[in-house]
Amino acid sequence: MSLHWTLFRGMLAEEWRLHTELFGGRRFAVFPLLVTALAAGTAWFLSLTEVTVATVAAGLHGLAFAFGLHTGSIGFVGRDAMENLLGDITMLVFSGRTLPVSRRTLLSVFLVKDIVYYGVLFLLPLTVAVAPLAYARDPALLARLPLLWATTTATFLFGAAVTFAFVGLSTRGLPGRVVGLLAAAAVGLAWAAGVDVGGATPYALYADPSLATAAIAVAPSVALAIVGLYAYDPSVRSGVRTTDAAFGRWRRRLGDDTGLWTKSLLDLHRSSGGIWKVLFSGGVLFAVSAALIFLTESVTGVEPSIGLSFGAILGLTAFTTYNWLTQFDDPDDYLIYPVGVADAFAAKFRAFLVLAVPNGLAYFALAVVWFGADPAHVAVGAVLLVGIELYLFGLTVALAGLQPNEFLFDSVLFAAFGAAVAAALVPVLIVSLVVTPVSTTLLGALAAAALLLGAVGVAVYRRAVPRWERRLLA
Incomplete structure (x- = not known):
C-alpha cells in the first residue's frame, strides 16, 4: 500500500x-x-x-x-x-x-x-x-x-x-x-x-x-x-518501420508548389495510427452526439432535429483535426527553410479542408441515413457543420497558431476560446435540441448564421497569420 x-x-x-x-x-x-x-x-x-x-x-x-x-x-x-x-x-x-x-x-x-x-x-x-x-x-x-x-x-x-x-x-x-x-x-x-x-x-x-x-x-x-x-x-x-520515397509523387499529384501541404499530409499519414486518428476522433464525437441527442429526447420528450443537432456538434471535429495536423510541428523549424510562415499556415489550411470537412460530412451523412432527417434540416445542418468547422479553425489559429495542444489548460486562452465557441454553438444547440417544430424562418436564420460563422473564421484566420509571422520572426 x-x-x-x-x-x-x-x-x-x-x-x-x-x-x-x-x-x-x-x-x-x-x-x-x-x-x-x-x-x-x-x-x-x-x-x-x-x-x-x-x-x-x-x-x-x-x-x-x-x-x-x-x-x-x-x-x-x-x-x-x-x-x-x-x-x-x-x-x-x-x-x-x-x-x-x-x-x-x-x-x-x-x-x-x-x-x-x-x-x-x-x-x-x-x-x-x-x-x-x-x-x-x-x-x-x-x-x-x-x-x-x-x-x-x-x-x-x-x-x-x-x-x-x-x-x-x-x-x-x-x-x-x-x-x-x-x-x-x-x-x-x-x-x-x-x-x-x-x-x-x-x-x-x-x-x-x-x-x-x-x-x-x-x-x-x-x-x-x-x-x-x-x-x-x-x-x-514495434518493429522497424520503413516507407517509400512518396514525397515527390504526392507533391506532383497535389500540385503543391512549396511542398508544405504535402509535408502536412505525409506527417500525419506516416505517424502511428495515420489518418485513422482523424476518423477515430470523428467517430467518438459521432457516438457522443447520438447519445446526447437521444438522452435529451428521452428526458424532455421533445424530438430533436437530427440534421441540425448532428451538423452543429460534428462541427467540433475541426479542433481535433487541426490538433493532429500540427502535433508534429515546431514553429521555429520553419524559420530555417526558405519558406514563409504564411505558407506554413496556408498548407495547414489546405490540409484541414481536405481532412476535416469530408470527415465531418461523412459522419453527418451516416447520421442522416441511420436516423433519418427532414431534407431542409439536412441542408441547413450540412451548412452549419462546414461553417462551424471554418469558424473553429480560424479561432484556433488566432489563439494558438501552430500549437493548439498547448493552450487547452491556459486559463486566459481557454476562456477566450470557450466564450467564442459557446457564443456560436449554444444558441444553435438550443434550437436543434429543444425547439420543435423549427420554422422556415428560423431555418433560414440558422443557414445565414452558418455562412456568417464560416466567413468570420476565414477572416480571423487571415488576420491572425501576419501577427504570428511577426511574432515568430521577432
Missing part, C-alpha cells in the same frame, strides 16, 4: 508540475475557477429556457464519457500502445524499466491518478456550475449534486476504461483486435435491438440511485480496466 501511495502522490505532483510549467502556475491554478464560471454562465442561460436539470445532467455524463475516451485513447497515438501513453513527459509511468515495479502496477496507479486529478480539476467545477440551474428549478435538487459528481467521475472512468481495454488487447496482435471489435459489435447490435445499454452505465446510477444500480453501473468499468491491465503485453515492441 505504501508503494502505491508513493506512486500516486508522485504522479499527481508530476501532472501538476507539467501543467504549471507549460502554462504558468497562476494561469493554470485558476483553470478550475474558469471552468466553473463558464459552465455556470451556460447553466444560468439554460435556466431561462425550458431545459431541465435532468437534461443538463445527461449532457454532463456524455461529456465526461467523451473526455474519458479521449484520455484513454492517448495510447492509440502510437503503435507502441501503452509505451507511448504520454510520450517522454511522464517518466514515472515508465519506471518499470529501471525499478522493481511492475508495469501493470504503474498503469493501474496512473489510471487512478487520472480519475482523481481530472475529477477534481474538470468534473467538480462542472458539477458546481449546475447549482444555479438546480436552485432555479428546485432547491431540493442541490442535494443531488454530490451524486452527480460521483457518477460523472465514474463515467469518465468508463470512457477511459473502454479505450484502455482496446489498447491492451491491441498488444495481443490480431486475435486481441478481433476480440475487441467483436465486443464493440455486440454492444452496438444490442443497442440497435433495443437493449437498454445505458442501464449498465454510471448515468443509470444517477437516474435511479440504489445499491443494485451502483453495482451494475460500476462493474463494466472495473471489468474493462482489468482487461486492459492484464491483456497488455509489456514485451510487445
Whole structure:
C-alpha cells in the first residue's frame, strides 16, 4: 500500500508540475475557477429556457464519457500502445524499466491518478456550475449534486476504461483486435435491438440511485480496466518501420508548389495510427452526439432535429483535426527553410479542408441515413457543420497558431476560446435540441448564421497569420 501511495502522490505532483510549467502556475491554478464560471454562465442561460436539470445532467455524463475516451485513447497515438501513453513527459509511468515495479502496477496507479486529478480539476467545477440551474428549478435538487459528481467521475472512468481495454488487447496482435471489435459489435447490435445499454452505465446510477444500480453501473468499468491491465503485453515492441520515397509523387499529384501541404499530409499519414486518428476522433464525437441527442429526447420528450443537432456538434471535429495536423510541428523549424510562415499556415489550411470537412460530412451523412432527417434540416445542418468547422479553425489559429495542444489548460486562452465557441454553438444547440417544430424562418436564420460563422473564421484566420509571422520572426 505504501508503494502505491508513493506512486500516486508522485504522479499527481508530476501532472501538476507539467501543467504549471507549460502554462504558468497562476494561469493554470485558476483553470478550475474558469471552468466553473463558464459552465455556470451556460447553466444560468439554460435556466431561462425550458431545459431541465435532468437534461443538463445527461449532457454532463456524455461529456465526461467523451473526455474519458479521449484520455484513454492517448495510447492509440502510437503503435507502441501503452509505451507511448504520454510520450517522454511522464517518466514515472515508465519506471518499470529501471525499478522493481511492475508495469501493470504503474498503469493501474496512473489510471487512478487520472480519475482523481481530472475529477477534481474538470468534473467538480462542472458539477458546481449546475447549482444555479438546480436552485432555479428546485432547491431540493442541490442535494443531488454530490451524486452527480460521483457518477460523472465514474463515467469518465468508463470512457477511459473502454479505450484502455482496446489498447491492451491491441498488444495481443490480431486475435486481441478481433476480440475487441467483436465486443464493440455486440454492444452496438444490442443497442440497435433495443437493449437498454445505458442501464449498465454510471448515468443509470444517477437516474435511479440504489445499491443494485451502483453495482451494475460500476462493474463494466472495473471489468474493462482489468482487461486492459492484464491483456497488455509489456514485451510487445514495434518493429522497424520503413516507407517509400512518396514525397515527390504526392507533391506532383497535389500540385503543391512549396511542398508544405504535402509535408502536412505525409506527417500525419506516416505517424502511428495515420489518418485513422482523424476518423477515430470523428467517430467518438459521432457516438457522443447520438447519445446526447437521444438522452435529451428521452428526458424532455421533445424530438430533436437530427440534421441540425448532428451538423452543429460534428462541427467540433475541426479542433481535433487541426490538433493532429500540427502535433508534429515546431514553429521555429520553419524559420530555417526558405519558406514563409504564411505558407506554413496556408498548407495547414489546405490540409484541414481536405481532412476535416469530408470527415465531418461523412459522419453527418451516416447520421442522416441511420436516423433519418427532414431534407431542409439536412441542408441547413450540412451548412452549419462546414461553417462551424471554418469558424473553429480560424479561432484556433488566432489563439494558438501552430500549437493548439498547448493552450487547452491556459486559463486566459481557454476562456477566450470557450466564450467564442459557446457564443456560436449554444444558441444553435438550443434550437436543434429543444425547439420543435423549427420554422422556415428560423431555418433560414440558422443557414445565414452558418455562412456568417464560416466567413468570420476565414477572416480571423487571415488576420491572425501576419501577427504570428511577426511574432515568430521577432
